[in-house]
Amino acid sequence: MKALASKLGIGTLVVFFVVFLGGPFLWLLGMSIKAPIDILAYEPSLFPENPYFQNYSDALEKSGIVRAFLNSIFISAVSTLFISILVVVPAYFFARNKGFFSKSLAIWILVSQVFPLSLIIIPLFLALQRINLINSYPGLIIVYVVVNLPFSLWLLRGFVLSIPRELEDAARVDGASFVQVIGFVILPLLTPGMIVVAVFTFINVWNEFFFALVLLSDPEKLTLPLQLAQFLGAEGRGRYGALAAATVIAILPSIGLFALIQKKFSDNFLAGAVKG
Amino acid sequence: MSKVKKQSLVAQEPLIILLSTPLIAGVLLVSVLPTILGALTSLTDLELSYVIQWNFVGLENFGSALSDSRFLESFRIGAIWALSVTVLAMILGFTLALLIERRKYYSPILKILAVFPWALSPVIIAIIWDMLLNPNSGPITGYLRKYELPGANVSLLYNLNTALPTVIVIGAWLSLPVVTISFLAALKTIPREMIEAALIDGTSASQRMRLLIIPQLRPIITALVALNIIWNFNSFGLIFVLTNGGPGGRTYLPGLFVYEESFRYGNFGYAAALGMIITIALVIILGIYVATRNRNEVEA
Helix, strand or coil: CHHHHHHHHHHHHHHHHHHHHHHHHHHHHHHCCCCHHHHCCCCCCCCCCCCCCHHHHHHHHCCCHHHHHHHHHHHHHHHHHHHHHHHHHHHHHHHHCCCHHHHHHHHHHHHHHHCCHHHHHHHHHHHHHHCCCCCCHHHHHHHHHHHHHHHHHHHHHHHHHCCCHHHHHHHHHCCCCHHHHHHHHHHHHHHHHHHHHHHHHHHHHHHCCHHHHHHCCCHHHCCHHHHHHHHHHHCHHHCHHHHHHHHHHHHHHHHHHHHHHHHHHHHHCCHHHHHC | CHHHHHCCCHHHCHHHHHHHHHHHHHHHHHHHHHHHHHHHHCCECCCCCCCCCCCECCCHHHHHHHCCHHHHHHHHHHHHHHHHHHHHHHHHHHHHHHHHHCCCCCHHHHHHHHHHHHHCCHHHHHHHHHHHHCCCCCHHHHHHHHCCCCCCCCCCCCCCCCHHHHHHHHHHHHHHHHHHHHHHHHHHCCCHHHHHHHHHCCCCHHHHHHHHHHHHHHHHHHHHHHHHHHHHHCCCHHHHHHCCCCCCCCCCCHHHHHHHHHHHCCCHHHHHHHHHHHHHHHHHHHHHHHHHHHHHHHHC
């Protein structure tokens, strides 16, 4: 009897979590293929009887979604490229060096979590304004690179720690130079880690809202989250179908990329912390 | 000799330090320096206009902030929001992690569902929940209406009494992936032998939870609580898009308040002081966390 009760309890919990976490995605997907008349039906259903794909062409034709999509691709790709290049050597250094700098890194990562964006944005805004980088992609990209650096560094450091140190010492003893060790021993082994860091950075930048909101104002330059937020505020509640379609389009790249690294990311998320 | 063995040979390469320092210097320049400048701005009456001019006003901004009832109210809402979201996300995330760790047929699907919201922008989460909660076309009010439950006739997001609790649930939904992944990783670090030994000793499930699992997870629990309170207190995008602080200021988080003060009204000096007050509060939380962590380490 008790066993049955606990089975029932667990079953209820599983159903609750599946609906709570998965339901919103399904509803969005359903909305994106509903005709206006289905959306306003008195008894809402998850998926309509007749899918209405015109929402997707509506979303693509109007509301600047395509342009914002391309803007976001550009900004995310360039930021990711810079971070991926900048992060390799320092991540290696912090993984292998157990001295003062390494300890400071942990503190810095922690402190960077409290850096109140609302406070640093003011001097940052004034400085970028002074050098004419407001409303420009270079200004936004600089901010993205710096903001994402601490965690990317931390993540990659975890991957370096999983490379046996004997490998590089052996190469070293065999007479390889530092550059050769990095290029021929570390980098090939670090490729999976680099992919995780790159995808992670890309998704973070792809989704970012606050800095883009403050630093971009030209309607031609808006990123996808800004454009979607504007769409919702302006007319989206009256055109849920097209809004849902645009949202599905916006989700595809980040979900697709995330699916690639999902397992590795979950496994390594705390690797740095656990391995110390 | 032993010291050389401990340190990697390569890590002592001067080139590596040379390559790392400019990066660190650059980051300090764009993250630490602005924080200091922001702190200094809070002592001025700087306003956003065509000419940048400012006077030193000392702690005047802080005085005004602490007697600004709108800010204090926003701070109070922020505290309720951050604490409630954290507690709810911790409970849900822990339950979810335990379910996934059972490794039954439902575990893979739960794991995927638990991590995927992480890949979404707060803006997109806001749009999805706006649709779910829409009083005319959303399923939530739809089902409440169908089964004649309370709440069927109110718009949960726009009603003065239900707005904050509603966005707290959405905030927990958004926080769930990080909490769940962290708990999953931490659960894996508990040695299986310990659990097996406890099983042989004939402990009940609740005893194992109370005496074994929770004490083992204490470090990760304190870390997650501290970080989630900090992250959520600074939260912006979700609420900005979903309610923009409404209805009647019931969801007006401090992040929104500072944003409006600086970029809508241009009161940079005052906004910086508000930012400083928030930072000090968060640093205190961080300090408590570091202190408890050190104490735990000493005990261990």
